[in-house]
Amino acid sequence: MTSWVLPVFLVLFAIQYAVETGLLLLNLRHVARARGVPGPLSGRVDEATAERSRAYTLANGRFALAHGAFSTALTLAILLSGVLPALDAGLAAAGLMGAHRFAAFLVALSLAFSAAALPFALFHTFVLEARFGFNRTTLRLWLVDRLKALAIQAALGVPLLYATYGFMRFTGALWWVWLFAFYVAIQLVLLWLYPSIIAPIFNRFQPLPDGPLRARVEALAREAGFAHRGLYVMDASRRSGHSNAYFTGIFRPRIVLFDTLVEKMSVDEAASVLAHEIGHYRAHHVQRRLALSAAGTLVLLFALSRLVPWPPLYAAFGFEGPSLHAALALVSLGGGAFVFWLSPLAARLSRRHEYEADRYAVRLAGAPEALETALVRLNGENLSNLHPHPWYSAWHYSHPVLVERLAAIERAAAAERQAASPAAG
Numbered sequence: 001m002t003s004w005v006l007p008v009f010l011v012l013f014a015i016q017y018a019v020e021t022g023l024l025l026l027n028l029r030h031v032a033r034a035r036g037v038p039g040p041l042s043g044r045v046d047e048a049t050a051e052r053s054r055a056y057t058l059a060n061g062r063f064a065l066a067h068g069a070f071s072t073a074l075t076l077a078i079l080l081s082g083v084l085p086a087l088d089a090g091l092a093a094a095g096l097m098g099a100h101r102f103a104a105f106l107v108a109l110s111l112a113f114s115a116a117a118l119p120f121a122l123f124h125t126f127v128l129e130a131r132f133g134f135n136r137t138t139l140r141l142w143l144v145d146r147l148k149a150l151a152i153q154a155a156l157g158v159p160l161l162y163a164t165y166g167f168m169r170f171t172g173a174l175w176w177v178w179l180f181a182f183y184v185a186i187q188l189v190l191l192w193l194y195p196s197i198i199a200p201i202f203n204r205f206q207p208l209p210d211g212p213l214r215a216r217v218e219a220l221a222r223e224a225g226f227a228h229r230g231l232y233v234m235d236a237s238r239r240s241g242h243s244n245a246y247f248t249g250i251f252r253p254r255i256v257l258f259d260t261l262v263e264k265m266s267v268d269e270a271a272s273v274l275a276h277e278i279g280h281y282r283a284h285h286v287q288r289r290l291a292l293s294a295a296g297t298l299v300l301l302f303a304l305s306r307l308v309p310w311p312p313l314y315a316a317f318g319f320e321g322p323s324l325h326a327a328l329a330l331v332s333l334g335g336g337a338f339v340f341w342l343s344p345l346a347a348r349l350s351r352r353h354e355y356e357a358d359r360y361a362v363r364l365a366g367a368p369e370a371l372e373t374a375l376v377r378l379n380g381e382n383l384s385n386l387h388p389h390p391w392y393s394a395w396h397y398s399h400p401v402l403v404e405r406l407a408a409i410e411r412a413a414a415a416e417r418q419a420a421s422p423a424a425g
């Protein structure tokens, strides 16, 4: 039987690569032609920042083109060269069977991909980010970070692989449901452990010192009825000049501010950024996103459960017969060609959440101007693209384009004013 599996996969893979590269090229051409500051931002962003953003976007885009071409070539080479069946045969010859062969096969594959990605990661941090003044890490710290991450992956990942094998092999036809329940439980435990155990392995967290910012944020949290597990400052500046704030946890999160953000923003600006984050929790975006990703995992596991006993899958990629580890490897290497089409939907949902959180922040903090200047400042400090191609941003952007976002904040502020004084309206 001549199988259609490989040709269909190759066509889908090629379409994905063409769409991804086409969007990137379109965006690069758009940015290369753009000049100066977009109209609505004039007076808020200076020419020098606009020019630096442009250069940074172009440099990052070219890097993404090279990286994309390399990863695509690598994935195809691994899938088509017969190296996977050869690895499997080698492990069998070494006497590894069952769970050990399953784990060794997948660990070897993941190590190979990590090693191949190393030169790109080095170049990104020490050449590209350094050229624009963002990089603050040293080669030593960078290596220590990598080794720590590898140790954590080994400590968590290897037992997880053995558990996965156990569920797939021994829990009957509905193994994918059991495995799903197990993964959800593990994810909840990790979310719970992350702030207190995993994050401190990489960064130092100190309580936000008493002062106007702390007083302001605590007042906001009280007003919003928002329970949190403390306010912390993280020493992000050890590694990079990018600034940000984030919350970790599901129901009572820790609020974490990058030290870079605390240093550079006014109290009103930092408070409005945190009011925005509180908005994500109050509107249950975080919980909804977790539920959505769990649903995605369930669908993937179901698909995997149908593929495991399907001989044409193995034949197409040179395996002699079905095996759990081959199925898992093929699905994780080839699955991207399918999952890729969901990214514009995910980005769109995320942008809707950002608009909602902005509206909430305007209502809670009552300082729309500070939220706007904070966003302009973040945009400038991170040298975010001021001129994205509309198709590129629609497909990839998890946050609205700055100009549109500021316009929406102004509309929300106007609506608030009107609601506050109906008689005058």
Ligand SMILES: [Zn+2]
Pocket: 276, 277, 280, 353, 354, 357
């Ligand atoms: Zn947000």
